[in-house]
Amino acid sequence: MDREALAASLSTSLASPTVSGLQKHVTLVLDEGLGLVLSRAALGDFVSSFTSSYSSLLSGDSMADEAAEKTLSDAVEVWRFVLERTSGRQVAFEEQISLARFSLAAILEFNEEWSEAAKVLMQIPLDSGHRHVDDLQKAAVYVRIVRLLLEDEDSVSAESYLNRASLVVNKPEFEANKSDEALVLTLQFKAAQAVSSTLSACSNWLPQSTTSCRTWCRWLSRTYTCLVQAVVCAILAPAGPGRSRLLATLYKDERTRESPECSTLYYPILSKMYLDRILRVSEIAEFRETLRPHQLARLSDGMTVLDRAVIEHNVVAASKIYTSIKFSQLSGLLGVPTAEAAESVVARMVGEGRVDGTIDQMEGMVYFEESTSSSADAMSLGIRGVCEQVDGVVEEVMNRNPEWVQRILSASA
Secondary structure: OOOOHHHHHHHHHHOOOOHHHHHHHHHHOHHHHHEEEEEEEHHHHHHHHHHHHHHHHHHOOOOOOOOHHHHHHHHHHHHHHHHOOOOOHHHOOOHHHHHHHHHHHHHHHOOHHHHHHHHHHHHOOOOEEEEEEEHHHHHHHHHHHHHHHHHOOOOOOOEEEEHHHHHOOOOHHHHHHHHHHHHHHHHHHHHOOOOOOOOHHHHHHHHHHHHHHHHOOOOHHHHHHHHHHHHHHHHHHHOHHHHOOOOOOHHHHOOOOOHHHHHHHHHHHHHHHHHHOOHHHHHHHHHHOOOOOOOOOOOOOOOEEHHHHHHHHHHHHHHHHHOOOHHHHHHHHHHOOOHHHHHHHHHHHOOOOOOEEEEEOOOOOEEEEEEEEEEEHHHHHHHHHHHHHHHOOOOHHHOOOOHHHHHHHHHHH
């Protein structure tokens, strides 16, 4: 059978498409008796033509009717059949299989099956060595996977692919390519949202709870939703100077006390963290129940994001109370099983500059030191607090007396 005969078979299959008819054509194309060169070309023709046959259905925001829904459902079944039949010949049909995965992922994404679409894209080989995939294509796939995982709020998995994308985008030759600017901006935007246990996520939610929501959104519940998310992110973030500044901002925001949800559940934990007080396991039990599944995922060391955040916070709190303490005693304070575990946590934080101190392994002790930047940070926080209060007063005046403010502004102009 030659390529013309295969093209005729394809046309017949697409003229009145059925799952069985299309699967029959795929089986014909993948017959080992055809030869690899012909099979590759024919499978490429099928992938391109079949994708084009329903692509218009993916351009709208929703499915037009039951017929369109049936067409896409059948397409998913056909693509899964293609992937199953080529599973043992990945190297021979790598290019065609990758295109088939893109087509299948597009349908799953359209159906809002975010995680399934991401899993399909994860199977695309980008560094196999059998075909060339440039950095722009790699970054595009990684960013798309990140976006899909974030749609399902799986930030733990998203972080892994975000890191892969960062490795590609941060290459000098990639940064020098000005045409990639839009992709870089997309990556930076997703990076701010990727992990709900990082300071960047808190920094992303906090402005949404103030300027953007006051300007463009008049629903109070939306404002408080953003505020709650900012508080949760700050609580889950790794201890350090950056988180301390955000905790101060949230602690001084009067809305954290006004919101019923914040004041009863989150504010007590927020205040203890801001004031550098020890947190007990019993005090975070109710807070733990409000977290989403991805926020309770186990990290590489077996701890959850919340466990690590509380342990690291307690290290910082202990450094404000003790000048020195044995790791055997500190382990009980932190709620970790052994002195070695406590030493490991402290060593990591000291090494990362998140707590000041020195470790004496011979004595099994840590000696905490007063941060040299604490006074400067306190002054900066004080100035920022005053500025925020002045901002609040000005905004209140503008809300209550808009005509008077307009007259003053007109006179000064």
